Amino acid sequence: MELTKSYPTDTAIKVIAERLGRSPQAVANKAKRLGLRRPLTLKRQRAAQARKNVDIVNDRHNSPASAIPGVFPKTASGRAIWNTQSLHLLADLWKRLYSPAFIAEYFGLKYNTVCMAAKRAGLPNRAGFTLLRTSPTENPFAVAENATLASQMIARTCGITNTVFFQHPKDRRQQHYSYLGSRLVERRASGCFH
Missing domain, CATH: 1.10.10 (Arc Repressor Mutant, subunit A)
Structure with missing residues (x-):
């Protein structure tokens, strides 16, 4: 006891x-x-306090109202929840050519988490583009979208995982499932259901 x-x-x-x-x-x-948990470590306490101190994004900006820096849906253990809204926020920052490191810092996530989420969401490769490491304004959504990248991103919903994914217009008739959905189909076809 x-x-x-x-x-x-x-x-x-x-x-x-x-x-x-x-x-x-x-x-x-x-x-x-x-199932007992320790109190937050000092590093996590500082990060949580920084997230609380951030002002809410003004309505005059053309960003989604839920795009508050450092505030991201997470499980009790701290894992990111990639729901439809958070994937659209990721895609909006991706179109504006922000680096994965900036996006990770903005949402309070790890670099690899953002990279893997972008891969799973089907976001296009940005090789050849100069990526922004910081936001030129207070609101990162005030930066204009890259027209080339935005035209390569069509949002669809996966029929298997029921999550949003993005694809190139030329793949619209060939690709019907997200990255995770297609892996699930492959696993089922091989006889492995785990």
């Missing part, structure tokens, strides 16, 4: 382990099995 009271506090795991007469690893494993 003492574990459930002391683990979610700022008390060090080593101290909790000494009180219970267990090793720190045993305490951490038991807490994980019980």
